[in-house]
Amino acid sequence: MVSWAATAEMVAQRWTAGDVPTAYAHNTLTKGAQEARRAAAKLGQAPAAPVAREAQARYAELAVRLARIDAVIADDDGRAAAGLAAGLPAIRLKLDRLQSGCQAR
C-alpha cells in the first residue's frame, strides 16, 4: 500500500504538470483505491489486533483520498488535486511506520 500511495502522489503531481493524460491518472488512481479497499476489507476479517485495526483505518483513509483525487482530476481541477496529493506523504509515512513495526515484530 505504501507503493500505491507513492504512485498516486507522483501521478497527481505529473497530471498537474500536464505530463500524463487524465485517463492514465484515472486508471491508476482507481486501481490504487481498489487495492486499498481490498486490503482494508481483508484486514476487517482478521482478528481484532490493534495494529490490524490501525492498518485497516489507514488503508480506508488512503482509498478515500485516492477516490477524491480521482474525482477532482475528472473535474480538471489542478489546484484541488495538488492540495489533496499534498496530504499523501503523511498517509504514506503512517503506512511505512506500520509496515516497519509489523516487520520488526
Added chain:
Amino acid sequence: MKAGKVLQVALGVLTSIGGFLDVGAIATAADAGASFRFELLWVVLVGTICVIFLVEMAGRLAAVSKHSYADAVRERFGFQFYVWPILAEFVVDFLVLGAEIGGVCIALQLLTGVAFQWWAIPVALAIWLTAWLGTFDFIENSVALLGLVTLAFVAGAVVLHPPWGEVAKGFIPSGAPHEPAHYWFIAVSIMGALISPYLLYFYSSGAIEDGWGEKDLTMNRLVAGVGMGFGSLVQMGVLMTAAMVLAPHGIRVDQYGQIALTLVGPFGEWGYYLFAVSLGITCFGACMEQALETGFIVSQALGWNWGESKRPVEAARFTMAYTLSIAASTLLMVVGIDPLKLTLFSMALTAVMLPLVVTPLLVIMNDRHYLGEHTNGWLANGVVGLIIGLTFVMALVAIPLEYLGG
C-alpha cells in the same frame, strides 16, 4: 568485408538491439530497479553473456548443418526425447505469447485510455495479418528496427545522471540487501526472460529462412555478440530509470502503468508516449516471434512444410499452427488475466524448463556430423556447461521463489 556484407551485419546488429526487449525483459528489469535500485545489474550482465553464447551456437548450427535447433534435437535424440522439451516449450509459448499480447494491449490502453481487454482481439488480428501477409525479412527487419525507439530507456538513464559508482557496484553480486526471496525471484525471472528458449528455436529457424551458410559465421558472431551486447544496454536502461525514478519514491511495480513513470521522470509528457510506443512495438515484435516460433517447432516436430517466407498455401499446417497459437493466447487477455502477473509467472516457468532445452545443445554442438570442423571449443563448452548448471539450479528454485517472493 564487402559493403553489402557490412550493411547486412549492421542491419543484423540493429535488429538485435531493437528486438532485444520484450514484455518479460521490461517487467523484470523495472521490478528489479524499483525494488533493489542497481543491485541486480549483475544478473542482466550474466544473462547477456549466456544468451550471446547460446545464440551464437544456434546460428552456427543452422549455418553449418542447415538444421534448425529443433530439427537437430529431433534427429539426434529421436522423437520420443524431443517431444518433452517441445511440449514444455509449447506451454511456455502459450503463456508468454499471452503476456506479449497483454503488453501491446497495455500500450494501447496507455495511449487511448480504453481498458486493455478490449484491445486483445484487434491486436491478435493485427499479429495474425502481419504473419499472414509478411515475409520473414519484413517482420525481422521492420518491427525490430522500429524497436530502436527503446533506446529511449538508455537516453533516459543518462539524462537522469546516475550515480556511476553505485551503478558499477551493481555489476558485482552482493546478495540481497533486504527481502531475499523477492530479490532471488527477480534474479531468476530476469534470467528466464533473457535466456528464453524460444530464442534458440527462432534464431536458428530464421537463419535457415535467410539461407545462411558457412560464409555467414562471422556475421553470426557479430550479430550475437555486438547486437545482444548492446541490446542488453536497453534492458539495463529500464532497470536504471526505474532505480532512479521509482525507487526513491518507494514505488514498486504492481502493474504496467507504473512503469510508464520511468520515462516520464526524465522526459516529461514525451516520456509517457515514448514508453507506450516502446512497450507496444517491442511486444508486437515479440508476439510475431513467439507465434512464428510455435509454428516452427510444431512443424519441425511433425515434419510439416514450414517457412514464413513461403506463401500460407505452401505451408498450410505451419500457418494453422501459428494461427491457433495466437487465438489460444489471446483468450488469456480476453478473460482479463493481469498481464504483469502472467509475465512474471511465465518468466519463472521458462526458468523451470530451461535445462530440458539447453542440455541437448552441448551434445549437438560437439557432434561433427552436424558441425564438422566448427564444433565447440573448450571455452564454448565450458560456458555451456556453466549455463546448464545454472539452469538446473534455476529450475529447482524458480517455483518456490515464485511462491515466497513473487
